[in-house]
Amino acid sequence: MTEFIKHPSATGIIKLTGKIENYTVSRQRASFVFTESGQNKLGAVAIAASLAGMGGQAMPVASNATSTDEDADYVEFNLQGKSIKGWLWRSPFQDGDYVEVAAEWKKDHYEVFGVTRPIDKAISLYPHCSRSKNRHLKNSFKWWIISTITLQIIISLGLLAIGWDTFLEIWRYMLFEGAWWLPVGVSAAFAIAVASMANQWMPFVRVAEKVFVIFGLPEPSNIDLVKSSKKQRTAQDTPEFGSMYFRY
Structure with a gap:
């Protein structure tokens, strides 16, 4: 049970x-x-992890999104x-x-x-509980960067597969015709998903850091x-x- x-x-x-x-x-x-709302956030991060090529991490994350x-x-x-x-x-x-x-x-x-x-x-x-606050935030930021760049590369490769002229035309449209918000919006969406999950883990981060202090580990705020x-x-x-x- x-x-x-x-x-x-x-x-x-x-x-x-x-x-x-x-x-x-x-x-x-x-x-x-996780609460029910936390599961929804976790599902978004599972998608981001998959796009970033984090197959091993994405599978258990996706599983936990439903259980x-x-x-x-x-x-x-x-x-x-x-x-x-x-x-x-x-x-x-x-x-x-x-x-x-x-x-x-x-x-x-x-x-x-x-x-x-x-x-x-x-x-x-x-x-x-495995990371202090500083390391937790750095790790979250790292995977946001990796996920965002990887998605942009995948999109660009997909456009190149259609044709070089189509690729240039779409990027010209985004840069000079006011559609710059598309890649920015994707990056923002990933940032919101990662920030939500980073916040979801904060109670564990705080406990971990207290344990590090109690045990007298060096630099308890910088442990991974x-x-x-x-x-x-x-x-x-x-x-x-x-x-x-x-x-x-």
């Missing part, structure tokens, strides 16, 4: 340390992100007698690991937002775990490494 999870909000987050005891993890499905269900690990364990529960995108931890935990007290337990294992710098966070993990894969890492859990 699908559970809907509200956007994460960690106001009283603290750091706990110790060895994991009585660890259990189950892979479950829940809805972490809000996502897989994540629900973990429960004890740390120095404290009960800790919550969602991690993918947990590589096990009993006996010495870890640092970013968590917030919730009535009868601590709700986890991030776990790191200092010995190998492995880190797992609440789903969709996806990027920092690319060259740190080991033979023991599962396929989800670099996308659902990381190294800093």
Whole structure:
């Protein structure tokens, strides 16, 4: 049965340390992100990703546009007698690991937002938490530029396929006959779609940045775990490494 999870909000987050005891993890499905309006925005970004040649990224995005269900690990364990529960995108931890935990007290337990294992710098966070605000905005801007340029190239190639004279005539019309708003409008539409999705992810970005601060990571406002993990894969890492859990 699908559970809907509200956007994460960690106001009283603290750091706990110790060895994991009585660890259990189950892979479950829940809805972490999107309302109905969010799904519509996600569909627009799926189209943009596809046009930009981001096939691998576009497919799961398009799938999520019609389904809000996502897989994540629900973990429960004890740390120095404290009960800790919550969602991690993918947990590589096990009993006996010495870890640092970013968590917030919730009535009868601590709700986890991030776990790191200092010995190998492995880190797992609440789903969709992987970048600080600066990196998140830079990444969004990068894909807006790529998507816009790629679409303009595709349109130009399509016109060239019709014929060189037709290509020149259409561009002359856009530049000198007042139709310049066509390419500008396309760029603006992509900008609105990307900005909407960037804003949709901001609650996760804010939580990620709080976790980075709690763990004392250098330059917490300038962290991109996806990027920092690319060259740190080991033979023991599962396929989800670099996308659902990381190294800093």
